[in-house]
Amino acid sequence: MTLFKNKLKVGLVLGLSLLALTGCSAKKAPVASTETVVEAVPVKIEESISEDVYESVYTIGEIKASDSYQVNAMSNGDVTTVNYVVGDYVDEGEILFTIETEDFEVDRDSKMTQVSNGVSQAKLALDNALTQLEDTRKLFDSGISSKAQLDGAEMSYDNAKISYQNALNSYNSTKHTYDSMSDNYEIKAPVSGIITSSTIIENMFATTQNGMVIEVVDAYKIDANIPSKYINDVKENQSVEVYVPTLEKTFKGRVSTVSISGKTGVYPVEIVLEENSDELRTGMYSELWIQTSDASLGLWLPSKALLQENGESFVYTVNEGIAEKYLVEVLSLRGDTIAVKSELNKEQPVIVYGKEYVTDGIEVIVQ
Numbered sequence: 187m188t189l190f191k192n193k194l195k196v197g198l199v200l201g202l203s204l205l206a207l208t209g210c211s212a213k214k215a216p217v218a219s220t221e222t223v224v225e226a227v228p229v230k231i232e233e234s235i236s237e238d239v240y241e242s243v244y245t246i247g248e249i250k251a252s253d254s255y256q257v258n259a260m261s262n263g264d265v266t267t268v269n270y271v272v273g274d275y276v277d278e279g280e281i282l283f284t285i286e287t288e289d290f291e292v293d294r295d296s297k298m299t300q301v302s303n304g305v306s307q308a309k310l311a312l313d314n315a316l317t318q319l320e321d322t323r324k325l326f327d328s329g330i331s332s333k334a335q336l337d338g339a340e341m342s343y344d345n346a347k348i349s350y351q352n353a354l355n356s357y358n359s360t361k362h363t364y365d366s367m368s369d370n371y372e373i374k375a376p377v378s379g380i381i382t383s384s385t386i387i388e389n390m391f392a393t394t395q396n397g398m399v400i401e402v403v404d405a406y407k408i409d410a411n412i413p414s415k416y417i418n419d420v421k422e423n424q425s426v427e428v429y430v431p432t433l434e435k436t437f438k439g440r441v442s443t444v445s446i447s448g449k450t451g452v453y454p455v456e457i458v459l460e461e462n463s464d465e466l467r468t469g470m471y472s473e474l475w476i477q478t479s480d481a482s483l484g485l486w487l488p489s490k491a492l493l494q495e496n497g498e499s500f501v502y503t504v505n506e507g508i509a510e511k512y513l514v515e516v517l518s519l520r521g522d523t524i525a526v527k528s529e530l531n532k533e534q535p536v537i538v539y540g541k542e543y544v545t546d547g548i549e550v551i552v553q
Contacts, residue, residue, distance in 0.1 A: 226549040229540035231504060234532050235486035239517055239525040241479035242427070243420060247410035247457065249430070249470045251401035255377055258397030259386075260370030261285055268388045270398070276375045282398055283386050285371040294364040301357040308346070308353035315339075315346035377402055382468065406459045406466055408439070410474055411452035419478040420444055426457050427475040429520050430466070436520065437461045441476060473520070484517055484527040491536040492516070492524060502537040502544050503530065504552060509537065511546035 259265075263285040270276050270283075322339035325331035379400040386396055408428065412420050426439035438460045445454040457474060459466075491501045492514070499516050502509045514526035530536075537544060544550060 226507070226551045227509075227540055227543050228553050229502075229504070229509075229537045229544060229550045231535040231552055232488045232491065232538045233535050234530065235488075235523055237486050238482035239484040239486060239527075240477045241481065241483060242475040242477050243412060243416045244518065245410045245412055245455075245474050245476070247408040247472055247474055249406050249408055249459075249466060249468055249472055251379070251382075251403055251468050252405040252407050252458070253377070253379075253402040254382075255379070255400045255402075256397060257282060257373060257376060257400060258394055259283075259285060259373060259392040260394065261290070261367070262393050263287075263289070263371070263391070265386055265388055265390050265392050268386055270381050270384075272381050272384050274381050276379065276381060276400065278375055278378045280375050282373045282375055282381075284373070285392060287368070287371045290367065290371060294367075297360055298357075298364065301353070301360045305350075305353040305357050308350040312343075312346040312350040315343040319343040373397070375400055379403055401468060403466075403468075405462065406468070407442070408457040408459070408472055408474065410455050410457060412444075412455055412476075414448060414451050414453065416478075417444070417448070417453045420455060420476055425477045427477070427520070428457065428459060429473045429475075430470055431473070431521065432470050433463070433465050434521050435463070435465075437463070437466075439474070475518070475520070484515075484525055485530065485532055486520075486523045486525055487514075487530075487536055488538055489519065489522050489524045490538045491541065493541055499526075501526075501528075501530070502541055502546075503534045504537065504550055507549055507551070509544045509546060509548050509550050 265283055266286050267281075267284045269281055276282065319339040319342070322331050322336050326333070326336045377400060379402040381398050382401045383399040384397075386392060386398060390396075420441060422441050422444055424441045426441060428437045428439045429435075430437065439457045440460055441455060442458040443456040447453070455476075457476075487501060493500055493502075498513060500511055500513045502511055504510070512528050512530050514528040514530070517525040517527055519525075537550070540550070
């Protein structure tokens, strides 16, 4: 009986132990997930440029003033005053510099005294001839003087009138000449513009080879050359995109002249800028695209949107939070923009920052 109880106790203990182990094993331990959670890539986007890309001829040129005037001394002499220097803006009619006039004034006064005396002498001779004529007429009427004497008096009077008129003409001509020559000693600006060069210094002895250059800067032009291969595509009044790398800006222009005479395979053309800017300066290098067709070839994009890999050029756009890849054909580069041919349209913004971490179809967050 005692042995049976002991076996029963052992059986109960083993049973409870197994039950406890079974209960514990029913609870599953947490399993670590092997799935990778992909977070959306933060990006920044920019709109495409609202301009079409047209068929065009590319060339380069240098910006010049629309007009340039060389203003030299008109007479030799010492420079007494210089009112403007290189870089100054001058208005039309302002005195640029003056030349010493002492020698001129001495010469003028001497000549004017000479011709003035000539007028006085001719006037005296005319008065005497008139008196002689009147006296001769009285004597002729009284029968004392002959007809020949009267004719001689009349002829003398007519000659005196001619001499007096010649003296007056000489006086007026000489005065006009010296009045005109006096302008040669005050050199004035023929136009408004900027002084771009000068060989005039105060107190120097100037000759007619010394002077200043004034450039008219209310408008600018560009002289460029077109290869003979494209010259027949370029016409007057065609639109021109003018990019100035120094300013990193683009200006509108128009073809003003196309030369029909070429040299060494190129033909000169002149482009007039239709826009102005205080930042523009003569001598700046410029890149030109002369539009030769109205048919659109593509669109302009920010150059920082472009990616290149395995010989492909492409950009990413965003559609409802998902990155989409578009292949592009790069047509030309203009500063910080590129002309591309693609299935993109102007309404689709492109990713410009964060693009290196983007793949086609990935979720993105536009910041």
